Amino acid sequence: MAVTIKDVAKLANVAPSTVSRVIANSPRISEKTKQKVREAMEQLSYHPNFIARSLASQSTQTIGLVMPSATDVVFQNPFFPTVLRGLSEGAHEKQYGLYMTTGKTDEEIYDGVVQMVQGGRVDGVVLLYSKVEDKILTYLQSQDIPFVVIGKPFKNVEEITHVDNDNFRATKEVTEYLIGLGHDHIAFVGGNLNFVVTIERLLGYEKALRDHHIPLNNDYIVHEQFLKEGGQEAVRELLSLSTPPTALVVADDLMALGVLNTLDEMGIVVPEDISIVSFNNVLLSEMSRPPLTSVDINIFDLGYEAAKSLIQMIKNPKEPTKRIIIPYELIKRYTCSHPNIERTVQV
Amino acid sequence: MAVTIKDVAKLANVAPSTVSRVIANSPRISEKTKQKVREAMEQLSYHPNFIARSLASQSTQTIGLVMPSATDVVFQNPFFPTVLRGLSEGAHEKQYGLYMTTGKTDEEIYDGVVQMVQGGRVDGVVLLYSKVEDKILTYLQSQDIPFVVIGKPFKNVEEITHVDNDNFRATKEVTEYLIGLGHDHIAFVGGNLNFVVTIERLLGYEKALRDHHIPLNNDYIVHEQFLKEGGQEAVRELLSLSTPPTALVVADDLMALGVLNTLDEMGIVVPEDISIVSFNNVLLSEMSRPPLTSVDINIFDLGYEAAKSLIQMIKNPKEPTKRIIIPYELIKRYTCSHPNIERTVQV
């Protein structure tokens, strides 16, 4: 087997406990022996066994990641690599590792979470999504393990540390932007209503309309999967209406792409015939034709802050519950203009 | 602390070792006691401590994942979520977990790998990329830990288990497809030459030209980052040539998207003026305008098979080195046509 702390101790002529303390750089060890021990470690190219260390210290320095179902279309969204990057960076800075679990069914995922939590594989958990009735969230609350959710919890918002954008306000503003351009036939194309983010965005949209005394129209609210095909479906429904909308608030860039394509196929030109705003500002939103006006929600930061605050909670169990709101920003590109005006460019 | 194996043992009136064997479902325990113990476990809602188990059995049931630098543009490629999904599924099926490491610099990543390997955090490693001179690969070979690389190793191909596409042949075929359409001014737009996949594809491209007695032209070979901006750069270079190419072999969909956009901006129409084939067939390749003709390399399977064969190696250290080739398929969409012909559609 590999070289252990005992080997180092023997070579350096000290007790294993001393070696352990040198590793931890305890002030209780003299500089002289520290030096001696470090040399021994070097010489044997010793690396502490993480598992043993975890067992003894009852902490794994590992964060558990809970993803949505791998088969779920959401998983395909470029959102994930980006949060992951943020999470990874936040964790790495504090020397934490990342342990992942996914599964095909919700049941599989649930079991995975239970295993990693009860099995003591992780010190804390971040939930990478927020759903309406989530068994996993309930479970996490019942255990006393630190966790944070990315997105707004559906219930008990005050009791759950989470990092989120103000999706309500963002959507309200974005809708008002459209209204400001002169639109009053604005439709909302949302994703799966099981995700809280969809609800928040819908609410923001509705609020904007109400504030500006524009009547809500149920035909103008469509929900599809967070994906390309979803976008296509939505367009067909919307455009077959007697008074089709002149502007669209789309809940996700990927869907917006689908919308854009379908529109193009139908010979409808954006933004002259229809304006579009969407969310996330993922890489390809600037690569679409025309480039998408989209709300940048700072996905990376969502992950980064989640990791950071989870680690705080792990280190200090008394840490109060927090609600971290990541700023957003409307990136104006070329999918919005005044309604019914030919050849108008971005305002 | 949580409930341990001893608590269960006590309640069931047996020794801890018996409980352990019940968990492992050892045939050496009578059905009667198994029943008794299982009831006790149920009653206490016992969950084995994974860390302790790992320490005792010297195996973690965990696979380490090594990603390219998080800051590297490659990371943004939709390739990753998809391999991840494959990996996850392959691992999950055999009850393995996934441990991730990334970092901003190569040094950081290297340290992460050393930690997880020497620290005994993982039973095996999969390298999610293949670079030309890779310190990490060298390290992995020096340790005797099972590992597999996704992609073709640059050196010692025979000694390293890897799963890959036949990128050489794929690119050759694709180039021949273009030649078959009548093109003889075909350019190659590759990514970072540090990635072996780029080299393989370049080689395949060159081979096709040679086989068909089309002279190689260095001006027709451009290398950029695997990304949108890369695509734009490439187009500018290529089109400023005295005899610009009539067809492009692009090494990645994302780059191809960039190419498509730039072309569109310049008023050059695809496929009438220029044909394009690219690789990976990621989600958005069918959402581009026009939809991309792209080689589907079965990214998911790449990950899935990597996980599967790594687990085999872990379970059986005598497992021979393998080379697993995942099939590819050219998905013909609307970016290829005969050269110099107006309004021709897909052939």
Next chain:
DNA sequence: CATTCAAATTAAAACGTTTTCATTTACTGT
């Protein structure tokens, strides 16, 4: 009714650390 042998169970060592508590060592001030 011993005796043998297989089957079932248990006690204890092992895995490689950290940490508590005890001990040794080296000074300080009288």
Next chain:
DNA sequence: ACAGTAAATGAAAACGTTTTAATTTGAATG
């Protein structure tokens, strides 16, 4: 020179399992 004390180190327990080796049980055999 000597108690007293602070600093440095060490011995051993603890973390929660698995596994080896030993022990008990019980049935089958002569």
